[in-house]
Each structure stands twice: as C-alpha cells, then as structure tokens.
Amino acid sequence: MRIKPVLFTLLLAGIALSAAAQTDANAIDKYFQQYVNDNRFSVVYISPKLFQMFGKLDVGVLDMDNDTEAQAVMDMIKDLRGLRILTTDENVAEFYKEAKAKINTKEYETLMTVREKDGNQVEFLVRESENKIAELLLLAGGPGADEFVLMSFVGLLDLNKISRLAKEMEK
Amino acid sequence: MNNNAAIRELLDKYFEGDTSLEEENSLREFFSGDIADPALKPYKALFSFFQNEQRLQPSERLEEQFFEQLFQEDASEPKQREALLRPLRPWLMRAAMVAFLLSGCWWIYTRYQPPAPTETAAIDWSKYEPETPEEAFRITREALGKASRHLNEGTSKAIEEMALLGEMGKVLH
Numbered sequence: 074m075r076i077k078p079v080l081f082t083l084l085l086a087g088i089a090l091s092a093a094a095q096t097d098a099n100a101i102d103k104y105f106q107q108y109v110n111d112n113r114f115s116v117v118y119i120s121p122k123l124f125q126m127f128g129k130l131d132v133g134v135l136d137m138d139n140d141t142e143a144q145a146v147m148d149m150i151k152d153l154r155g156l157r158i159l160t161t162d163e164n165v166a167e168f169y170k171e172a173k174a175k176i177n178t179k180e181y182e183t184l185m186t187v188r189e190k191d192g193n194q195v196e197f198l199v200r201e202s203e204n205k206i207a208e209l210l211l212l213a214g215g216p217g218a219d220e221f222v223l224m225s226f227v228g229l230l231d232l233n234k235i236s237r238l239a240k241e242m243e244k
Numbered sequence: 245m246n247n248n249a250a251i252r253e254l255l256d257k258y259f260e261g262d263t264s265l266e267e268e269n270s271l272r273e274f275f276s277g278d279i280a281d282p283a284l285k286p287y288k289a290l291f292s293f294f295q296n297e298q299r300l301q302p303s304e305r306l307e308e309q310f311f312e313q314l315f316q317e318d319a320s321e322p323k324q325r326e327a328l329l330r331p332l333r334p335w336l337m338r339a340a341m342v343a344f345l346l347s348g349c350w351w352i353y354t355r356y357q358p359p360a361p362t363e364t365a366a367i368d369w370s371k372y373e374p375e376t377p378e379e380a381f382r383i384t385r386e387a388l389g390k391a392s393r394h395l396n397e398g399t400s401k402a403i404e405e406m407a408l409l410g411e412m413g414k415v416l417h
Binding site for chain 1 (some may be wrong): 251325342345346348353367369370372373374377380381383384385386387389390392393394395396397398399401402407
C-alpha cells in the first residue's frame with residue numbers, strides 16, 4: 074500500500090520525461106546542424122501542418138498515375154510528424170563517410186545497407202521507441218554517387234507500407 | 245460516668261448530623277482532654293484531627309503550587325494532540341514522500357528541459373518549408389518513393405543473396 078503512490082509518481086515522471094525527450098527529436102537536429110547551415114546543402118522541411126494540408130489538395134493537379142498511389146502516399150503521411158531532407162552534390166563521398174561516423178549507433182540501428190556496383194551506397198537507420206519505429210533515416214552517397222542525401226522521416230512508420238508504395242508507383 | 249453517657253448521646257447525634265454548633269464545640273472540648281473511657285478513645289483521634297486541620301493556614305506557596313499544577317496540565321496537552329495525530333502519521337509520511345519524489349522529478353525535469361529547446365531552436369526549420377502544399381506533396385512523394393525503392397532494392401538483394409547462400413549450401417553439402 075505504501076509503495077503504490079511512489080511507483081505511481083515514478084511512472085508519471087517517467088512518462089513525462091520520455092514524452093519531453095521524444096517531442097520532435099530527429100537525427101538532423103542532433104548530428105547535422107552544421108549541414109543545415111552549410112550553403113552547399115539544399116534543405117527541405119515538411120511540417121506536420123503541411124502534411125495536414127495535403128488532404129485538401131486536388132488529386133488531379135498532382136499528376137498522379139492512379140488513385141491507389143495517392144491513397145498509399147496519404148496513408149503514410151498520416152503517421153508522419155516531419156520530413157527533413159538534406160542534399161548536396163559536392164563532396165559526396167566525404168559527407169557520406171562523415172555522416173555515418175556521426176550517427177550514434179546506440180540510438181540509431183542500421184536496418185540495412187545497400188551498395189550498388191557504381192559505388193552508390195544507401196543506408197537505412199531506425200530509431201525505435203516502445204518497439205515501434207519512431208524515426209527512419211535514409212543515408213545515400215558514397216564514392217561514385219553523384220548526390221549525398223540525408224532524409225529523416227519522423228513518426229510512427231510502417232516499413233511494409235513504405236515498401237508497398239514503390240510497387241504502386243511502378244504500376 | 246454520667247458525663248460519659250451524655251458524650252455518647254452527643255456522639256450518636258453527631259454522626260447522625262443532628263448536633264448544633266454548640267454541641268459540637270463541647271464534643272471537641274471533651275476530646276481535647278484526656279479520655280479515660282477506652283470505648284471513647286478512638287474518637288479522640290478523629291476530633292483532634294479536625295481541630296488540627298482547622299488550625300492550618302493556607303501556605304503562601306499554595307497559589308504557586310496551583311499554577312504549577314495548571315501549567316503541568318497545559319504541558320501535557322500537546323501530548324494529547326500528538327496522540328490524536330498518531331493515526332494520521334503514516335499518511336503524513338506518505339504525503340511527504342510523494343511530495344519529495346515529485347519535487348525531485350520536477351527538478352530533474354526542469355534541468356532536463358533547457359537543452360532540448362535550445363537545440364531545436366538552433367535550426368529554424370520553417371525557413372526550409374516549401375511555399376505551396378503542392379510542392380510539399382511532390383517532394384514528400386518523391387522522398388517516400390526513393391526510400392521505398394531503396395528499401396525494396398535492399399530486401400530483394402537480401403532475398404537473392406539468401407537464395408544464393410542456400411544454393412551454395414546445397415552445393416557444399
């Protein structure tokens with residue numbers, strides 16, 4: 074009886090702290106601030122507010138191949154809370170190496186690494202919270218690639234949905 | 245003897261409470277002297293005790309003693325209050341514990357908070373937002389498409405490789 078309120082408060086405090094820690098946390102804010110301020114990079118950020126506005130868009134204007142693709146994209150956007158993209162075509166191999174070294178591998182787990190014949194490498198990293206993917210990080214570049222890309226999708230993500238999207242787009 | 249009989253009569257009256265003040269005085273007078281009759285002797289002690297008590301004057305310390313006693317009673321009152329609070333004590337302890345933990349958590353929370361806003365405040369992301377939702381949608385779709393393609397590429401390669409490994413396994417076995 075006596076421990077209960079203690080446990081309860083600890084639980085509450087834990088929830089409060091983890092909630093505070095999670096709000097909008099993303100790898101780019103953490104590791105790549107100087108890239109954002111670097112003029113060689115082009116930066117794009119899509120806010121949750123913009124995601125919400127997609128629902129009001131006229132699908133016809135978007136030159137979508139079919140409705141199912143639009144549906145698939147919309148379906149994924151629902152879960153997203155932010156998309157950040159950093160790209161550059163300078164120093165591609167260097168930046169790729171640097172970025173890989175910067176990411177804390179304890180927090181970000183490598184999902185897969187793909188290396189193509191031309192030397193282009195793509196790495197997927199995920200940050201999990203409560204056994205769900207809270208952020209997906211895509212890192213592309215490497216020697217031989219003509220572009221360095223860093224993408225951060227924040228939100229509860231379903232990899233199956235992402236995978237299905239490519240099939241919809243190929244239709 | 246006659247005297248003794250009269251005294252006995254008076255004593256009976258005295259114990260019944262029917263004696264007058266004068267009669268009581270005569271009784272006291274009688275008992276203050278020597279008593280020859282053994283049957284009346286025990287009463288001597290009684291009456292001499294009353295007489296002694298009457299002679300006592302209230303001492304000067306009486307008042308002091310009275311107040312001392314009063315204050316002692318006063319001092320014992322907090323003990324009573326404590327006794328009243330005793331059943332509440334475990335609850336007070338719990339409340340104190342919870343308050344302590346909460347303040348601790350609050351302290352950690354406030355210490356924990358500051359770095360987060362300054363970190364995110366360093367990048368003003370709103371600068372990098374596309375101007376129209378159409379543009380934003382196009383970019384999002386492209387980004388998702390890219391991620392999706394690479395993801396499938398990776399998985400299909402992994403499947404190929406696993407199949408290849410399986411073939412090699414067959415060859416080796």
